[in-house]
Amino acid sequence: MHEITVSDMDSGQRIDRLLAEQLDDTSRSDMQGRIRDGLVKVNGGTIKPNYKVKKGDVVTVEVRELVEADIIPEDLDLEIIHEDAEVAVVNKPKGMVVHPAAGHPSGTLVNGLMHQLDNLSGINGELRPGIVHRIDKDTSGLLMVAKDDVTHRHLVEQLVEKSVTRKYTALVHGTIPHDKGTIEAPIGRNPKERQEMAVVDDGKEAVTHFNVLERYKDFTLVECILDTGRTHQIRVHMKYIGYPLAGDPKYGPRKTLETEGQMLHAGTLGFIHPKTGEYLEFTAPLPDQFEDVLETMTPLSD
Secondary structure, three states, X not given: OEEEEOOOOOOOOEHHHHHHHHOOOXXXXXXXXXXXXXXXXXXOEEOOOOOEOOOOOEEEEXXXXXXXXXXXXXXXXXXEEEEOOOEEEEEEOOOOXXXXXXXXXXXXXXXXXXHHOOOOOOHHHOOOOOEOOOOOOOOEEEEEEEOOHHHHHHHHHHHHOOOOEEEEEEEEEOOXXXXXXXXXXXXXXXXXOOOOEEEOOOOEOOEEEEEEEEEEOOEEEEEEEEOOOOXXXXXXXXXXXXXXXXXXXXXXXXXXXXXXXXXXXXXXXXXXXXXOOOEEEEEOXXXXXXXHHHHOOOEOOO
């Protein structure tokens, strides 16, 4: 447990900012989480994250105890694109679930990471150690993996601040006439089908930019760049503008390509390293199955 007595110089500061500055290996979001969970007290009482400290306040900060996740490590031969002491980048194959859940207790990305990496973060002891963000089972591509809780929170902050670079390649039905566009439409649970997401008035902000890479007969290859990361965002947004993803059984047309899931690949991932402050960017080529489908397509002449 840490204990701090507020000085005259620090009086008037927000407590989450003060603690993030004064304590090592933490961040404002980490402190906000501990404050909400009652692990931070001022003069023996609980406070809110926006509490402004006063001279003489005695602040105590407890360390969060994490529960070990009951996940069996498995040798799944994952492709680790990058690894250092704080963070790793993994190239998830199509068809692999990210974390264990009902119906998928094993064979997940997390099971493989538990085997291949020495350490993984465990925010609140949750059953998704190391996973900062996720992609759908049938989407392939790059994911950030945090090796400790401080790194995890820093990466989450970058996602919240929309400073993470996330570029996807998608094959969609139809021929998009314009070369680029931006879709700004809120996404939430589909009131008519609870297993699906949809553009709804009371949904969360969602922004997708896209650029046309290649036009084919009846299909278009696009690059999608995310400002936000809502569940099924690209799949929902492209359907919303009339160009659903090829092979998508949930949001695409009934007559689509036989591809065992949507044609979507998270090919570029960039972020600021939480410890060094260096911007890192990684790319992963389209998987063979994606390339094989493109080779069957007939490009439209300019």
